Each structure stands twice: as C-alpha cells, then as structure tokens.
Amino acid sequence: MATVMTGYRDVDEASNYPGSSYARALSVRSPSLHEPLEETPPPKGYSRKEMFVLVVCSCSSMFMHMGLSTIPLVLPIEITRKGVPYEFCGAIFSVFAISIVILEPFQAKILPWIGTRNSFVYSALLGGVCYVSFAMIDFANTVPGFATPAIIIRFVEGFYYAVLITASNVIVCLTFPDRASFAFGVLEGFVGAGFTLGPALGGVLFKFCGFVAPFLLIGACLLVTAGLGYCALEQITGLNLAARKKEKKRLIRDTAFIGCSLLTMAAGIVWGTFETALEPYLATYEKGPLVEGLVFAIAYLAYGAMAPLWGFIFRKVEMDYRWILVGPLVVALCWMVLGPIPPLSFIGKRLWLDTVCLFVLNTAIAYIFVFSFDTMLKRAIFCGMEGDVATYALVVAGFFSSIYIGEAIGPIIGGYLTANKSFQAVATVAVFIQFAAFALGAIIMLIAWNKIIRRLRRKLHQKFPRWVSPPEDPSVARESGETSPLHSSIADEEEEYMNIFQPPTPSRKTGAIRYLPPKSYGSIC
Incomplete structure (x- = not known):
C-alpha cells in the first residue's frame, strides 16, 4: 500500500489507477493541511512493465548518442580526406543544434498533442532513416556533393533528436514521478554509455569497414528501438492540459530556473566545442583513430557513470540549488589544464593528463545537467504547475533548449579557432565562458x-x-x-x-x- 498524505501528492508511490504504468503520475489527494499523515511501509521495487519502459527509453538514449559521439570522431577525418574546407565541419555540427533550438521550445505543445508513444516511435524511425542517409554521403566525391547533403541531413536529424529526447524523458518522468531526478540520471547514464560506445565501436568500424558501417549500425538500432517503443509504451496525450499564464510567468521569472538554464547552456558550449576541436587536438599525438576513440570513450564514460549517481544523490540529499555554481568552476579548471592555457604552458602536452582532465570535466558536466534538471522540475512544481505531461514537456523542452543553444555556439567557436588559431586559444575562450557563466549565475542566484x-x-x-x-x-x-x-x-x-x-x-x-x-x-x- 502506498503512503497516504492527505492534501499532498505522494512523492513515494501511490496508485489510484492500478494496472497503469503511469498510475503514480495521476495520484492526487484533496487538499487539507491539518490532517495527520498515515504511516505505511514504503513501496517495494518496480513492476516489470516499468522496468521495460525504462529499458526502452534507455536504449533510445544510448543509440542516439552513439550516433552523436561517432560523428565528431570520424567526420573531421573524412572531411580532411575528401579535401572539404574544415569550416564546413563547424557548419555541419552547428546546424544540428540550431534545428533543435528551433523545435525544442514547441515540445510543450507538440508532445501533448501527438502523444508520448507516437512521438517516440515516429522520431526513432526518422532518426534511423537519417543515419542510413548520412552513411550514403560517403559516395560523394565533390565538396558540394558532400557538404550540402550532410548539412540537410543533420538539420533534419536535429528534429528527430529534439522529439525523441523529450519524449523519452517525459515518459520516464510520468512512469517514475516520485523518482524523476533518479530516472533522469539513469537516462543520462545511458547517454554516457552511448557516448562511450560510440567512439569505441565507431572507431573500430571506421578503421576496418570505412565511413558507412558505423552509421548503418546506428540507424538499424534506432529502427529496432522504434518497434520496441510501439510494443512497450502507452499512448498518453494531454490536449486539455496547459499551465496557467501566472504559473508560467512565475517559472520564467524564477531566478533559480534562469540560473540553471544559463549554466546548462554554458556546459552545452563545452560539448559543442569538443565536436570540432577535440579530434584535431588528439590527432596531434599521432596515435591513430583507435587510441582517439578510446580517449573519447573514457571521457564520456565519466558522464555515463556519474549521471545516475548524481541523480541518486540528489534524490536522497536535499541540496540548496546554489551549489550548482560549483560545476562551472570545475569545468573551467579542467580547461585550464587541458589546453593548457598560455599561463600554464609549462605543464606541456601529456595524453594521460588530458584524459584525466576530460574524465573530471565530464563528471562536472553530469553534475550540472542532472542538478539543473532536478532543480528546474522542482521549481516548476513550486510555482504551482502540476505534475502532468504538459508540465514535464515544458521543463524538458526548456532544459534541452538551453543545452543546444550552447551546442549551436560551441562548434562555431571550436571550428573557427581550430582552423585559424590553436587548441590553446580554444581552451582560453572556454575558460572565459565558464568563469563568465559562474559570475552571472552567482549574480542571478545569490542576490535577493x-x-x-x-x-x-x-x-x-x-x-x-x-x-x-x-x-x-x-x-x-x-x-x-x-x-x-x-x-x-x-x-x-x-x-x-x-x-x-x-x-x-x-x-x-x-x-x-x-x-x-x-x-x-x-x-x-
């Protein structure tokens, strides 16, 4: 039996609709602030259907990010081999993030209208088609024939990614409303698993089978995921749901929400910069794509391992949201050593030190992302919004919009500075951005x-x-x-x-x- 809290929504497990995998999202009691709480034993474990839903959504997160992490490893090599100007590399990466930024703000309307399962299935199908199509551009031998289809496919790919990542996160929030931050951490753990497997597996396939093989594999995995989603997920719509303007206004003006969005965007710039600047930097060690893929894998393994752990910690420990300001400081310190920036040039270049810095840096980014999502979701509820599909879609859309605004800026910075300056210049700019984000975040969050x-x-x-x-x-x-x-x-x-x-x-x-x-x-x- 679930904990009964009269006047409160039960944050542990409660089910007014037995048999539904989203039952706990529907549990609300009539308000009363003075009736005593009934003490009952805590719920035990998860149902089989809930675990299946979590597995399907985790697979989607892993496969889509395998694709995202494979492209930064193999695309710069392929562009250089075909003689395409390197500035096109930044454009190919930026257009993906730009399309996400265009579509993501509308997810709060699109997802309740289309429904959770339909959004998941259709976007996974589109993603599979995009990766299969991206594999085919290897047969182009001219600059326009390679760059133009790549830019168009990446733009469409941003649409699939925006819908699928939002649908996956909304579905797990509805399935585990009492453990939303932990469930989000699990999904982000599989994001890290995808980022880890992508470079490792993609580097091997690229070395022995060429450009086409890794993207055909990822496209096939996404098509299979679409079929699993159709069988495992329930269709939830919310056409009649919309937060009142007063609650939305409160959330948009909330200093914690604004500060978390700013820090999330700054962390997104880091990942966007890596897409165009990290592989050319690692290539200076002349260790080959296998070692480069291993470094990518180790770096993103930190994100995959730490995201669920941070989600578990934030569920168990009540932390003031202002502690998120620690994140950009750690990221800035890692960039200072990773470059290294000119004042620290005496450190020199060491592959093992760079690998450690990338590991710590991605641990800090996992801290920022999970802490931000947890805070933004709590603030939405705190502002009077309800825990329904429309609210979750709104918060997830705001969260990922912040990330991909940063990821739209990062590749432009990384591509330009890599082509015209050096990796030290990239690191210097990244350190400045992180310290600026920390300062602005502190001003926004710490002043009454x-x-x-x-x-x-x-x-x-x-x-x-x-x-x-x-x-x-x-x-x-x-x-x-x-x-x-x-x-x-x-x-x-x-x-x-x-x-x-x-x-x-x-x-x-x-x-x-x-x-x-x-x-x-x-x-x-």
Whole structure:
C-alpha cells in the first residue's frame, strides 16, 4: 500500500489507477493541511512493465548518442580526406543544434498533442532513416556533393533528436514521478554509455569497414528501438492540459530556473566545442583513430557513470540549488589544464593528463545537467504547475533548449579557432565562458533581487507617486496568492517552502510536495 498524505501528492508511490504504468503520475489527494499523515511501509521495487519502459527509453538514449559521439570522431577525418574546407565541419555540427533550438521550445505543445508513444516511435524511425542517409554521403566525391547533403541531413536529424529526447524523458518522468531526478540520471547514464560506445565501436568500424558501417549500425538500432517503443509504451496525450499564464510567468521569472538554464547552456558550449576541436587536438599525438576513440570513450564514460549517481544523490540529499555554481568552476579548471592555457604552458602536452582532465570535466558536466534538471522540475512544481505531461514537456523542452543553444555556439567557436588559431586559444575562450557563466549565475542566484526591487520601487514611489505605484506588501500578496515564493527573500522562501513540503519520516524516505487540485493528468489511449 502506498503512503497516504492527505492534501499532498505522494512523492513515494501511490496508485489510484492500478494496472497503469503511469498510475503514480495521476495520484492526487484533496487538499487539507491539518490532517495527520498515515504511516505505511514504503513501496517495494518496480513492476516489470516499468522496468521495460525504462529499458526502452534507455536504449533510445544510448543509440542516439552513439550516433552523436561517432560523428565528431570520424567526420573531421573524412572531411580532411575528401579535401572539404574544415569550416564546413563547424557548419555541419552547428546546424544540428540550431534545428533543435528551433523545435525544442514547441515540445510543450507538440508532445501533448501527438502523444508520448507516437512521438517516440515516429522520431526513432526518422532518426534511423537519417543515419542510413548520412552513411550514403560517403559516395560523394565533390565538396558540394558532400557538404550540402550532410548539412540537410543533420538539420533534419536535429528534429528527430529534439522529439525523441523529450519524449523519452517525459515518459520516464510520468512512469517514475516520485523518482524523476533518479530516472533522469539513469537516462543520462545511458547517454554516457552511448557516448562511450560510440567512439569505441565507431572507431573500430571506421578503421576496418570505412565511413558507412558505423552509421548503418546506428540507424538499424534506432529502427529496432522504434518497434520496441510501439510494443512497450502507452499512448498518453494531454490536449486539455496547459499551465496557467501566472504559473508560467512565475517559472520564467524564477531566478533559480534562469540560473540553471544559463549554466546548462554554458556546459552545452563545452560539448559543442569538443565536436570540432577535440579530434584535431588528439590527432596531434599521432596515435591513430583507435587510441582517439578510446580517449573519447573514457571521457564520456565519466558522464555515463556519474549521471545516475548524481541523480541518486540528489534524490536522497536535499541540496540548496546554489551549489550548482560549483560545476562551472570545475569545468573551467579542467580547461585550464587541458589546453593548457598560455599561463600554464609549462605543464606541456601529456595524453594521460588530458584524459584525466576530460574524465573530471565530464563528471562536472553530469553534475550540472542532472542538478539543473532536478532543480528546474522542482521549481516548476513550486510555482504551482502540476505534475502532468504538459508540465514535464515544458521543463524538458526548456532544459534541452538551453543545452543546444550552447551546442549551436560551441562548434562555431571550436571550428573557427581550430582552423585559424590553436587548441590553446580554444581552451582560453572556454575558460572565459565558464568563469563568465559562474559570475552571472552567482549574480542571478545569490542576490535577493525581489527585496532590492521592492526597496527601489518604494523610493521611486516616494519621489514620483504619480508615475510609480507602491510595492506590494509580500505578506498580503502571499495571502492573496498573487506572488511566487521564488521571488521573495531567502527567509520568506523557506517559510513558504515549509507550507508545501513535508519532511521525510522513517517509513517515507523522501518528502512530499503539495499540489493544487489538478484538472487532469492526461489521457491514456
């Protein structure tokens, strides 16, 4: 039996609709703040269907990122062999991220309209076709014949990726609403597994079978995943679901949400830079594609191993969201040694040291990504939004939009500096970006802007009473429900947080968040 928390949505397991794999996403009790909590034993394990859903979504994450990590390893080599100007490499990588940035903001509307299963299946099919088509460009022998189809395919590939990654994350959030950060960490672990297997397997296939083989394999895997998704997933739609404008406005203005988006974008720039700058740098060691693929694999193994661990930690330990600021500092320090930047040039180039730096750097990026997603999801609920398919789609769309805005910028920086400067210049720019992201994030997250704005409005109202309205009393605003706790002072925020959060108990290892009475959590077709 699940924990019953009257007036709160159960953050452990609760099922008002037995037999549905998304039942816990539909569990809400009628509000009451004064009734006692019923203590019951915690739930045991996961059902077979839930595990199957997690396996299918994990496979999709792994296969799509095998493709993403294989391309940065083999495409620069193929472009150089065919005599294509290296600036086209940056364009091929950037157009993929640009298409994601174009489509991702609309996912909050597209996914509830098309439905979770249809979005998953159709996007996986499109991805398989894209990779098979990308393998065929090897037969082009002219610059326009190679570059033009590559750019078009990568642009379309961005559409498939945006829908599939959003659908996978929304599905696991609906399946494990009480363990959303942990489930996201598991998916990100398979993202890391894909990044690890992609260069290792892709490097071997490229060396012995040529350019075509790795992409045919990945395309076939995605086509198989589409079939598994059709058989394993339930169709959930939410045409009648939409967050109220007031809640959306609160979320968009929330300093924690803005800060996490900024730091996520900065981490995305790092990955985008790697796509065009890392392989040429490793090639200077003259160790061949097998060793380069191994270095890529070790680096991304850190992300794959640490993402689930960070998700588990963030589920068990309540951490202030401001601790995310540690992430860009670690990334900047790794770049300083990886270059190394000119002031540290006495360190010299050492392959083992570069490998260690890449491992630590990707551990820090896993920390940023998982912590950001966990914080952004909690903030959405904290702003009064409901835990339904529309809310999850909105948060996932915002999260991945931030990443791929960075990934659209990164390849341009890496491609230009690699072609015209050196890897030291790439590292110097990357360090500057990370320190700038840390500074802006600290300004956004650590300053009580709402207090400052209230004081400023009070002074302006005294001088210009006709032109500036007086600031609203925060205590009166809270009683009327017209303010967000996320824009109050830290003390006000903690007071409001305790009104909606129940701490863990011996039989309930996680707390519970109160929800507003929902309209609907979506329909299962």
